[in-house]
Amino acid sequence: MIARLHGTFVEHRVDPRGVEYVVVDCGGVGYEAAVSAATRAALPAVGSRVTLHVHTHFAQDRFALYGFATLEERELFCALTDVDKMGPAGALKVLSAAGHVTAAQMIAAGDEAGLASLKGIGKATAKKIVFTLRERCELLLASWGAAGAGPGPTGARDPLLDEVAAALVSLGYRPAAADKAVAALDVPGDGTTLEMLLRAALQKMPR
16 A cells, blocks of 8 residues: 655646546656545645555455545545545545545534535535544644644655654554654654654554
8 A cells, every 4th residue: 555655746637528647756656646636736846756645446346546645635535535436536526626625624523514605515415424523633634733733745754753654654554643643752852764664653552
């Protein structure tokens, strides 16, 4: 499972359905990820170094990558995919139309009309989103703080902590749980290794 990409932003394209994709070259291998309009706008120019937080989605005989400028956006994306018949494509539509903070605020407030007004989201889907995620979005907004914003695509968190989060996700933990455990770790100092941090993070994971 891929949880994070760090490399050179080499390509951007939009498919016939209007879905945006970016390609990040990591050590000579290009990884394509679908992104929201907000994440695309936050990325630097093609040719720049970039970090994307990633959700790997498996479906039958293929898998797809979804990239996010912030951990908070990825958290809401994962929550939205838990809504019945929503799927990654629908979740990305919500994020592109409203942004993760505004979308979470509408859901937490029970604003079905506001959600239904978003492109590609009808009344029935808006109702399901609010029913499924209202309390969860209240908790997400509280954990994000007043602004609901986190580090951008270049990442303010120590890269070693990003590696710990990626390792936890690869072990089967949910991205939100992994990020919560990593946030509770001390900032790495000289001599701190990935193994040491991973062992400490595992002790903080729910059993």
